[in-house]
Amino acid sequence: MAPIVTVSSGKILGRTDNGISAFLGVPYAAAPTGAELFQAPRRPDPWEGARPATELGGSCPQAAYPPGIAELLGTQTSPGADYLNVNIWTPDTEGSGLPVMVWIHGGAFTRGSNAMPAYDGSAFARDGVVLVSINYRLGAAGFAVLDGAPSNRGLLDQQFALAWVQENIHAFGGDPGNVTIFGESAGAMSIAALLVSPRSAGLFAKAVMQSGSGEIAASETDARLVSAELAKQLGISATAAEFATVDPDDLVAAQERVIADYIADTDPARWGESVVSGGLSSMCLFPTLDGAVLVERPIDAASAGAARGIPLLIGHNADEFRLFIVPNGIAAQLTMGVLPALLGRYRVDPSVLERYAAERPGVSAGDLFAAILTDHAFGVPSRALASAQSATGTPAYVYEFGWGRVDQDLGAFHALEIPFVFDTLDAAPNLVGADPSQAVADDMHAAWVAFARTGDPGWAAYSQDTPQVRTFG
Incomplete structure (x- = not known):
């Protein structure tokens, strides 16, 4: 039964x-x-x-x-x-x-x-x-x-x-x-x-x-910068009332475009320092310090x-x-050659490269980057x-x-x-x-x-x- x-x-x-x-x-x-x-x-x-x-x-x-x-x-x-x-x-x-x-x-x-x-x-x-x-x-x-x-x-x-x-x-x-x-x-x-x-x-x-x-x-101020980018993609204001009128598929598509923009350009002036440091250059929508x-x-x-x-x-x-x-x-x-700049985007001090390379002699740049x-x-x-x-x-x-x-x-x-x-x-x-x-x-x-x-x-x-x-x- x-x-x-x-x-x-x-x-x-x-x-x-x-x-x-x-x-x-x-x-x-x-x-x-x-x-x-x-x-x-x-x-x-x-x-x-x-x-x-x-x-x-x-x-x-x-x-x-x-x-x-x-x-x-x-x-x-x-x-x-x-x-x-x-x-x-x-x-x-x-x-x-x-x-x-x-x-x-x-x-x-x-x-x-x-x-x-x-x-x-x-x-x-x-x-x-x-x-x-x-x-x-x-x-x-x-x-x-x-x-x-x-x-x-x-x-x-x-x-x-x-x-x-x-x-x-x-x-x-x-x-x-x-x-x-x-x-x-x-x-x-x-x-x-x-x-x-x-x-x-x-x-x-x-x-x-x-x-x-x-x-x-993310700080609320920085999270609003991401929401403003979303609103810009959709051609609306960053309000619940206007976002609620958007088709869910269109919202997801705009969201993916914003994430792609973020990955390509992690400028703290555009996205906010707490988003850039917290998002690991791939996430920009995540929990916010809302009080x-x-x-x-x-x-x-x-x-x-x-x-x-x-x-x-x-x-x-x-x-x-x-x-x-x-x-x-x-x-x-x-x-x-590209690792120092790439690590900098992830807020990692490039000086750690020397230590990791010394402990992993002969490994590739990709292996070092993944380990770090x-x-x-x-x-x-x-x-x-x-x-x-x-x-x-x-x-x-x-x-x-x-x-x-x-x-x-x-x-x-x-x-x-x-x-x-x-x-x-x-x-x-x-x-x-x-x-x-x-x-x-x-x-x-x-x-x-x-x-x-x-x-x-x-x-x-x-x-x-x-x-x-x-x-x-």
Whole structure:
């Protein structure tokens, strides 16, 4: 018999396979259409009868990934206006009080959805964890700063979804007092913001950041410069009322043109210093210091104790930046002569080149650049946030994902760890390659499950004095 669960807006009809029940595309907020696209989320209207929840719901409108990266990551999205939705996987038992994990996807705040096959939560449910994956508004819809609209709408969506989990997860056997949020890339950067947001109190107990940073936040003044560029592309003013009249596809197209302009010309006078330093020369739409949802940069707020008491598991991949320069051929084109200027665009002191070259004799310019940017964008910020959390007396655990693909010169690149965490290697053949290590997936998935249950993934906590790091691979 198909499972039926009652949530705050009505009954939903799921499906059960091999002892695991799944409820897909469940609205946690009303469809953000028309004028509501640029307003705070609100509850969905109640429905009559049992709403089918057996197929994936809609995804936020977005452009495909660039060639090369698209071949590895794919572009798994679903049409539909009801894209503020959640997917839930839970053991098909009458039990209760199970640990809960809520997944926040990545995609540079402009791409991604909870429809990616690698995000299937069946393995977590198999191991006694209720898994929830959420969608949120992306790009201009989620992060453009406009007159007449609240800022950080993407973060507001995430907090609204977490409040929905608090209200409803008991119906799926979950414990609302033992919720762990976890995410990768922009999802991990979102979690850094959620950790320190004054509006997150009581929404979760623990957090996992995969390949994120606590240093990403734009000033409101600088974020408005980006919104002004968007408005210029569209021929309108930077107001919620005028942006709401734009067709979603046209909004995405304008957004992509602005991002391309930004990548080609990262002039702080045009985009603002906080956007240029935070966007890593590829992102220009991301969380803003609005004084309400986000008051300080996450690293600064965490250092002051804003996330005290929330255990943190955080880490990165050994070769993160290779995703951004190997599949598209950029790494092969780089020369030593261009690296100083290129590093300067990323706000990296070119003098580090000498040290990295000395430690890696004979490697190519592309290899040096990837190593430096991996540390700059992911490794150093991860350790900094772990140190800040540890200094408040809160446990922080650090990992490095070191299993790398030997084909295509990719190594342990950005996003590769995801199907290992979810134990979904078979669902991501293009990402993991022909011979992924199931043993590494077993170890990594088990550590995440243990952290969700107890707050301890199975190795010593990190501190400045004892910088313990668990390597997978």
